[in-house]
Amino acid sequence: MKxxxxxxxxxxxxxxxxxxxxxxxxxxxxxxxWASILLGHTDDSPWKGVATVTVTNTMTESWGDFxxxxxxxxxxxxxFTESTSIVMKDSLGNVYSGYSYVIEAGEKKLDFYFYGNxxxxxETVTFQVYTDNTASTLAWFGLVIYPTxxxxxxxxxxxxxxxxxxxxxx
Numbered sequence: 001m002k003x004x005x006x007x008x009x010x011x012x013x014x015x016x017x018x019x020x021x022x023x024x025x026x027x028x029x030x031x032x033x034w035a036s037i038l039l040g041h042t043d044d045s046p047w048k049g050v051a052t053v054t055v056t057n058t059m060t061e062s063w064g065d066f067x068x069x070x071x072x073x074x075x076x077x078x079x080f081t082e083s084t085s086i087v088m089k090d091s092l093g094n095v096y097s098g099y100s101y102v103i104e105a106g107e108k109k110l111d112f113y114f115y116g117n118x119x120x121x122x123e124t125v126t127f128q129v130y131t132d133n134t135a136s137t138l139a140w141f142g143l144v145i146y147p148t149x150x151x152x153x154x155x156x157x158x159x160x161x162x163x164x165x166x167x168x169x170x
Contacts, residue, residue, distance in 0.1 A: 026052040032059055036146040038071075043141065047133040050085045053145055054126040062118035064150035068110045068129050071142045077135035079107035088112055091124040118150045 025041045041051060057063055066088075070078050080103045088096040098117040103110050110129050119125050133141065 024049040024052065026054070028054040030056045030058045031147055034059075034146065034148070036069075036144045039143045039145060041131075041141055041143060043131075043133050043138060045137075047137050048081075048131065050083075050128050050130055051143060052126060052128050053143075054124060055145070055147075056124040057119050057121050057147070060121055062120045062150045063147035064113070064115045064118050066112045066114075066119075066125075066127060066147045067145065068127070069144040070108050070131065071144055072136070072138060073140075076108075078131060078133045078138060078141045079135075080110040081107065081130055081132045083130035085128050085130045086110070087128045088114065089126040089128075091126075093126075096125060115150060119147070 025039075025043075027039050029037060031037065039051075039053070043049070051068075053068075055066075068080070070080065072078055082103065086101060088099045088101075090096050096114065096117065099112055099114040101110060101112045112127060127145075129143075131141075
């Protein structure tokens with residue numbers, strides 16, 4: 001009887017913990033041009049979760065960054081939030097080296113940057129982002145995803161110089 005009670009307690013605690021992570025979604029797609037891709041996300045209680053997107057670069061150019069934007073039909077309350085779940089991984093599931101990310105003002109856009117280690121043609125990467133839908137509790141919202149190319153060396157140099165100047169001002 002004691003083992004049954006302990007087993008039920010473990011089961012209930014796992015059930016509670018797993019439901020507290022929210023409603024997750026995942027997509028796998030090839031990206032063959034610079035156009036944005038629309039991903040619909042069905043959500044339910046507790047209205048938070050990890051969105052996992054696995055993409056393969058089927059283009060002839062390398063990617064230097066990758067972008068996520070939230071779109072909705074009824075309100076503007078679904079946002080990206082900080083979480084240990086925000087990560088970029090290589091095709092083996094290892095954390096990608098040399099990336100950073102920024103959640104932009106308004107929290108509707110999340111940008112990954114990896115100019116020093118671009119995603120080359122034929123490579124596959126996985127992005128995980130964390131969404132919070134608790135203010136609207138929408139049954140459906142969408143993500144727009146798209147890559148951008150690695151800048152030409154001169155453009156990259158100007159961007160780096162600007163970042164250094166901004167850093168020195170602080």
